[in-house]
Amino acid sequence: MVNFKDLGLVNTREMFKKAMAGKYAIPAFNFNNMEQLQAIIQACTENASPVILQVSKGARNYANQTLLRYMAQGAVEYSKEISGGKGAVPICLHLDHGDSFELCKSCIEFGFSSVMIDGSSLPYEENVALTKKVCDFAHQYDVTVEGELGVLAGVEDEVSAAESHYTKPEEVIDFVTKTGVDSLAISIGTSHGAYKFTPEQCTVDPKTGRLVPPPLAFDVLKAVEEKLPGFPIVLHGSSSVPQEEVDIINANGGALKAAVGIPEEQLREAAKSAVCKINIDSDSRLAMTAGIRKVFVDKPAEFDPRKYLGPARDRMKAMYTHKIINVLGSAGHAWDK
Ligand code: G3H
Ligand code: 13P
Ligand code: ZN
Helix, strand or coil, X not given: CCCXXXXXXXXXXXXXXXXXXXXXXXXXXXXXCHHHHHHHHHHHHHCCCCEEEEEEHHHHHHHCHHHHHHHHHHHXXXXXXXXXXXXXXXXXXXXXXXXXXXXXHHHHHCCCCEEEECCCCCCHHHHHHHHHHHHHHHHCCCCEEEEEECECEXXXXXXEECCCECCCHHHHHHHHHHHCCCEEEECCCCECCCECCCHHHCEECCCCCCEECCCCCHHHHHHHHXXXXXXXXXXXXXXXXXXXXXXXXHHCCCCCCCCECCCHHHHHHHHCCCXXXXXXXXXXXXXXXXXXXXXXXXXXCCCCHHHHHHHHHHHHHHHHHHHHHHHCCCCCCCCCC
16 A cells, blocks of 8 residues: 555645635646656646646556556656755646546555546446445545546546536535545536537637537536535536647648637636636647647658657647646645645
8 A cells, every 4th residue: 555645645635625715726637648747747837836647547558557656756756856946836646537446446555646436427326336435445545536426428438428418416415425525526518528519519700710619507517516615626528629739730631620629718717616626638639749740740851759749748838837827727826825
């Protein structure tokens, strides 16, 4: 058993309390590789933002869970090293979309400071039972747990849903009370990936010709907040799919047609509410792909990976920096009292 506290990591409890009081959201960025992690830690340390590093089951399969955990441990030292003497920003290592008690237990025993148990595709009572089982185990080690109610459209790792079912506000008190969960992911119209809305669901901006998605269900968020005052809420599927990245990808041999994300002004509004954690993965994938594709087209003779992964890392860092300063509002809050 490795305790996360011995690794310099933190759980989400204090992070969320401060985010709620300060009306901002903690960035939850997924990582699978070194360049992504470097970009996250540089952006968050240089801008004094706390951060949640997310590892999905897919990331564990791709990169190996041992390597990812040591990378997160190394990230604490790296943040300290580049902080100019201030010390590492608060870093939480979180399992994203855990789909079984065994997976959550294994991550907890391995040093994760937070886990998500995603029982959202199960019948309600089974979701309650599974989430409670994970909470009872995790809380013995002060590891925090995120549960989910409501189903997001799109593909959540191995949990898939053809269409989204908004969270039912009338269920949240019962769920939180029975499970003891520390935060709750809800469904209000976000979804995973770069194709969050079909063109038919969107209108067209007459000035730009771009697709404009329907607004998030802020009424559902408000109803949940009223039921659970001061309780940390999580938004998954919150990439904005920046058109600039999509355009660079498509101009350099890519084929991302009708990719649409969540408008940033809506995330800005959500971050001021009980939403304390905002999950972003696809925007990092897009920035990395745009950076690599551009080098491949501009410099076809280049074959040193550092020459294309370096620019890709720069694009990801710029994206993360923009999110924490201009969208989530977490910049400057690393050492809030
Ligand atoms: O919620 C899904 C995350 O974007 C992780 O995606 O399962 O492909 O690693 P992944
Ligand atoms: P995006 O696909 O919108 O980046 O969502 C990521 C996510 O929710 C990870 O859990
Ligand atoms: Zn998710």
